[in-house]
Structures are given as structure tokens and as C-alpha cells.
Amino acid sequence: MGVLLKPVITEKMTAKGEKLNQYGFIVDKKANKIQIKTAIEDLYNVQVVSVNTMNYSGKSKQRYTKAGILSGRTKAFKKAVVTLADGETIDFFSNI
Secondary structure, rough: OOOEEEEEEHHHHHHHHHHHOOOEEEEEOOOOOOHHHHHHHHHHHHOOOEEEEEEEEOOEEEEEEEOEHHHHHHHEEEEEEEOOOOOOOOOOOOOO
């Protein structure tokens, strides 16, 4: 299993990509900033300036149904926001 799990494609991250040249990725919980930087540089052939990481904990969820109350948790994950050098971009939709 690799360091990068999937890119974060939301309205907020798309706006950051256009204005600030920053892109978001869901990464492995045990990955550090150096591993994330090398994985992105190898996969997308770009130069990474900085990597910021955030750990999100899972949240409790409840749902009321006919069978009663169902409770569970969402998954915990780690997100990395990567800043690229000027003039560099990542196109997630190029192979569609």
C-alpha cells in the first residue's frame, strides 16, 4: 500500500489549487512529510515546496431506524496539503 491514498477534490481545495497552488491528499496515517513529498514528486513530476499534515479523528454517528438506534463511527484519517513551486500544477482529470 502506498503513501498516497486519494486526492481531495472539493470546492475549497479546487479554489486553493487555482489561487495558492495548493493540493490536498488523503495519506497513510504513518506517513511523514518527507515520504509524502517524495511520493508526490515521483507520481506527478512536480516540485513540492512544503507539506502540511492534519490528523482527523473519527466521529460518532447515530441513526434512528425502525429496528432501533444504530450507532457507529466514521474512520480516522490523515490529510496532507501540498504547496507546489510557481508554475507547477497537478491535473487530476487528465486521464478521464
